[in-house]
Amino acid sequence: MYDFTYQKPASLPDAVKALGTEDAKALAGGMTFIPVLKQRLNKPSVVVDLAKLGLTGITVTGDTVTIGAMTTHETVANSAEVKRAIPGLADLAANIGDKEVRHRGTIGGSLANNDPSACYPSALLALGGTVKTDRRTISADDYFQGMFTTALEPDEVITEVSFPIPQKAAYAKFRNPASRYAMVGVFVAKGPKGVRVAITGAGQNGVFRHAGLEAALAANWSADACKGVSTPADGLNSDIHASAEYRAHLIGVMAGRAVTAAG
Numbered sequence: 459m460y461d462f463t464y465q466k467p468a469s470l471p472d473a474v475k476a477l478g479t480e481d482a483k484a485l486a487g488g489m490t491f492i493p494v495l496k497q498r499l500n501k502p503s504v505v506v507d508l509a510k511l512g513l514t515g516i517t518v519t520g521d522t523v524t525i526g527a528m529t530t531h532e533t534v535a536n537s538a539e540v541k542r543a544i545p546g547l548a549d550l551a552a553n554i555g556d557k558e559v560r561h562r563g564t565i566g567g568s569l570a571n572n573d574p575s576a577c578y579p580s581a582l583l584a585l586g587g588t589v590k591t592d593r594r595t596i597s598a599d600d601y602f603q604g605m606f607t608t609a610l611e612p613d614e615v616i617t618e619v620s621f622p623i624p625q626k627a628a629y630a631k632f633r634n635p636a637s638r639y640a641m642v643g644v645f646v647a648k649g650p651k652g653v654r655v656a657i658t659g660a661g662q663n664g665v666f667r668h669a670g671l672e673a674a675l676a677a678n679w680s681a682d683a684c685k686g687v688s689t690p691a692d693g694l695n696s697d698i699h700a701s702a703e704y705r706a707h708l709i710g711v712m713a714g715r716a717v718t719a720a721g
């Protein structure tokens with residue numbers, strides 16, 4: 459770890475100001491950021507801890523679930539309101555990493571990091587949610603810009619994330635047995651924005667929507683409909699865990715399981 463200055467501001471404007479310093483970085487649960495610092499892969503001059511900003515909590519109105527950026531995966535997984543409104547989202551959170559990771563990791567940290575194998579990006583994209591920051595609201599369709607890349611400015615802080623409540627939605631993940639990140643994860647949703655299907659863990663550029671599965675499920679919302687949709691392996695990840703062809707196959711299998719879970 460390189461030396462850095464640690465700050466823990468008590469207000470959002472102070473945090474944004476601190477992040478405006480050259481090379482400053484935000485700290486949420488630290489589940490990704492601390493290992494990155496330890497491995498000397500990042501060298502921020504200032505680390506700005508977001509813990510005192512009060513960005514926690516879950517609100518459910520008639521048609522929207524809103525979750526504060528610093529809300530942990532464990533809190534989302536156990537929220538009776540989320541379980542009632544979008545059970546697939548609570549289930550996704552309940553299957554992130556292990557208990558330790560779920561107690562520290564936050565929804566804002568996950569979406570800011572945009573790991574290509576992370577679970578939450580697929581929920582945000584499939585549900586057509588929005589990311590609210592200290593300065594604007596960004597739709598899911600504009601937010602994801604590639605692997606570990608988002609529309610966020612370097613000094614921009616996610617404050618909350620909103621999801622329209624769908625008629626049906628669920629997530630199915632073929633997890634890496636060691637890390638539990640998605641080798642392939644598929645989030646399916648049928649809601650106010652139509653049928654949307656988002657794939658994580660498979661794409662070289664991170665999370666993406668699957669037009670073939672969306673068309674098939676819009677015509678016939680059933681696990682069987684997924685069987686007729688093939689996914690080309692071109693452009694999919696191939697690594698020590700799985701080949702691109704295996705991931706292409708898993709997309710169809712996980713999509714079918716997600717539709718079954720959604721009902």
Ligand SMILES: Cc1cc2nc3c(=O)[nH]c(=O)nc-3n(C[C@H](O)[C@H](O)[C@H](O)COP(=O)(O)OP(=O)(O)OC[C@H]3O[C@@H](n4cnc5c(N)ncnc54)[C@H](O)[C@@H]3O)c2cc1C
Nearest residue numbers: 486487488489490491555563564566567568570577616638
């Ligand atoms: C062993 C292990 C297993 C895991 N398994 C899974 C899994 O199965 N599925 C999954 O989806 N994830 C998994 N994760 C990731 C984990 O769940 C966290 O979501 C992730 O590490 C980031 O969240 P964090 O709160 O820890 O953010 P941090 O590590 O603190 O920050 C990550 C990045 O986001 C930035 N950031 C954080 N909060 C904000 C904000 N509010 N506004 C702007 N920028 C911000 C930071 O500057 C940093 O660049 C795993 C992690 C570990 C260590």
